[in-house]
Amino acid sequence: MSYLQPALTFLDWFKTWPGTTFHEHIEIVDLRSRGAGRGIVAKKDIAPETVLFTIPRQAILCSTTSELATLIPGLKTGDEKEEDKEDDKEDDDDENENGQDPWTSLILIMIYEYLRGEKSPWKAYFDVLPTVFDTPMFWADSELKELQASPVVGRVGRKEADEMITSKVLPVIRAHASVFFGSNVPLADDDLIQLAHRMGSTIMAYSFSLEKDDEDDEEQELPKEQGEDVDMMDGVEHGDSHDDHEHGPGCSHEHDHEDADGWVEDHDDQQPLGMVPMADMLNADAEPNAHINHGVEALTATSIRAIKAGEEILNYYGPLSNGELLRRYGYTTEKHAFFDAVDLPWELVQQKLIAELPGLAASDGDKISKMLADDEDDENDMEDPIMLDRDFEEDETTGQLSAPASGRVLAELPPALKKQARAFAKIASKRLQKKREKEKKEEPPVSKNKSGKYGKYGKAKVAPKEEVPRPDKEIAAAGILAAFKVRLAQYKTSLDKDEAQLQSMAASATSLSPSQSRLYAALRVRIGEKRLLTEAIALAKEALEEQKKPATSTKSKRNSRAMDIDEPSGKRQRM
Structure with a gap:
């Protein structure tokens, strides 16, 4: 039996259901040469808003x-x-x-x-x-x-x-x-x-x-x-993973x-x-050219833009x-890298913020985080973990994606991360200040020694110089930077090494063994995550350097507020 025969038998079976349609200008083909198993391809040019096939609900x-x-x-x-x-x-x-x-x-x-x-x-x-x-x-x-x-x-x-x-x-x-x-x-x-x-x-x-x-x-x-x-x-697993x-x-x-x-x-x-038979015969990617519409009596696959002869019909599973x-x-795809994301557990951020605040106990940190999570006056829920995701540009007409002109995969640190770290640092600093004031009041008074002088060696005892509290924003920035460094260090290999290994496998990627194919996919996943963390570290360093600068000008004051700005995102929501 040929590779395509089960699919062709399936197509004949599909057409026996009352109410089904299958456009004459599309066909099920063997796409293994592309590493995509079976899929549906246009035989002739197809105009936008063309119904490609119809699936009655009884099927x-x-x-x-x-x-x-x-x-x-x-x-x-x-x-x-x-x-x-x-x-x-x-x-x-x-x-x-x-x-x-x-x-x-x-x-x-x-x-x-x-x-x-x-x-x-x-x-x-x-x-x-x-x-x-x-x-x-x-x-x-x-x-x-x-x-x-x-x-x-x-x-x-x-x-x-x-x-x-x-x-x-x-x-x-x-x-x-x-x-x-x-x-x-x-x-x-x-x-x-x-x-x-x-x-x-x-x-x-x-x-x-x-x-x-x-x-x-x-x-x-x-x-x-x-x-x-x-x-x-609606799975494109059909196309590929049959x-x-x-x-x-x-x-x-x-x-x-x-x-x-x-x-x-x-x-x-x-x-x-x-x-849903036939809907899952479509492969999918981050830049689809078709969409499944859901009606009361039937589901229909419709082209969302012009599809040229020989072009594969692709569905969309979301910004994954x-x-x-x-x-x-x-599986993974090159285009889904536009939606790459990685997590940063709040517990890790909390640990690094505590490290920036000598004298603050871990138990105090837990209490502060719980306080932030339980704050009913806060408009936004506390995020944990906090997600980093890529920046990209999208043509709203065609749905096609491209990298930002800046060349960066990350334009800014997550607003939620900056907000939570700043709020934590502010509360923690106040607690430490109160603790120090209480300890100072409880210190025993200094008494004279036998010589009538103050101090062990007959010299006047000099009170220690008051420590100038660090700004909350600086503490937050330092904690965020440290947390990102630790998160990246949790990966066993470097980004450069991974990219070199992926490149060496790319030429033969469609003929890899099952185990090698899994390694290839794992490399693609961890590379995307490491790129995000690497750029997050660079942004966090910039933010910390800005916080350490004296705010002596309008420009520097504006930059010092970077940790507080919550800019809306125009990107598709990642999953």
């Missing part, structure tokens, strides 16, 4: 279309009994009487339909879904170490996913073994767990978040732009939604989920950093 695999919801009463989210609602008012409102949420409900549905084989209406669809995922959840420990100090490492979520499967998925399957297995021999627990992981990862990579329409009681798709983290998971996908520098294949790795931690949306793209979908 969506979800709790309202699979018969499993009728075979296991209450499986469908939202069908809980009234008495259960009363008893569990303080529990998760979106869990039904079987303890299922939208994620586990769809996992059960997919396991059921997959085990049905030829009997399932979605058999041809399952045949083009990936069986292997490249997200960090499935990496070896040695491969995960290549991510070094990236925040991605702490969000893999394999343990949590195992716990969810064993507590919510397996008990339902065992209790309804005849429904899931029929006359076949039931799978062993280990095999079911692996299958559940595969389905959970598929959901993360390809599913859509569906919202119920209160007026007509039909399910509707929540547009991705409305911002729920789980809403449009079985033979290899990730490389030209990989524009988007694997859907919230990471397939730690998918369990990303199920907070709690809207019903569904698998390469770290998030890897965590959710198992």
Whole structure:
């Protein structure tokens, strides 16, 4: 069987659903030479606002279309009994009487339909879904170490996913073994767990978040732009990560939604989920040329700008950093570097601020941070961790991205960081001042010695010179700089070394082994994060130098206020 045959069979199956359309000027092609698996390409020039394909809602695999919801009463989210609602008012409102949420409900549905084989209406669809995922959840420990100090490492979520499967998925399957297995021999627990992981990862990579329409009681798709983290998971994993996908520098294949790795931690949306055939056949990138529109009766893929013959149709999964793209979908792209981000834990900043304030105890620092977090008068909540993300320029007409003319990836330090550090330093300085004044009052009076003189050697005892308090802004700037230096030092290799290694692998990136491909992705992630931290250090140094300068002129006074300026950002919100 040729590589494309399952996709062509899938296309024929797709067209049998009433209400589907597939534009005559597009086709499913083999894009492995680009490191992108299967994808959809324009055969002829396509004008903007052209409907590329249409997916009727009855073709969506979800709790309202699979018969499993009728075979296991209450499986469908939202069908809980009234008495259960009363008893569990303080529990998760979106869990039904079987303890299922939208994620586990769809996992059960997919396991059921997959085990049905030829009997399932979605058999041809399952045949083009990936069986292997490249997200960090499935990496070896040695491969995960290549991510070094990236925040991605702490969000893999394999343990949590195992716990969810064993507590919510397996008990339902065992209790309804005849429904899931029929006359076949039931799978062993280990095999079911692996299958559940595969389905959970598929959901993360390809599913859509569906919202119920209160007026007509039909399910509707929540547009991705409305911002729920789980809403449009239309996965481009199809393009790329169908079985033979290899990730490389030209990989524009988007694997859907919230990471397939730690998918369990990303199920907070709690809207019903569904698998949307054909929408997830599109690959995606940071500069899309198509968009999925969500109607009551159907979903449509529409071109958002002119697409030339031979050009791939690309969807958009949101402004995801390469770290998030890897965590959710198992790949990275060059263009998603525009959305790169890295975290700076407030605890680290607090430690370095305390170090700038001799005499301030760690416990005092904890109290001050709690005070800031609990401050109801503050307009903005305290951020922790504080995120650094890249600056870029965007053509609002075409959605295309470019680096800023300055050449910097970071234009300014996060306003929240400056504000919190300044507020902490101000409170801490006052506490220290009060402590010193109290200690001074409690000092015993100086008495004369036997010679009638003051002091041990007959000399008058001279009171120590009063220490001039450092400005709060200077303390804040020094603490921020120290924190950034420590954060960068948590990565085991230098930025220069990483960039050289990535460059050496780039020429053969589409033919790397699976392990090398993972290293390539890890390099791309940690390079983006290190670039941000490196420029943050440079900015923090500049800020500290400005704070140390005497404010003797209008210009220097203006610069000394840099730590307090909260400029609005015009960038797309990163995830």
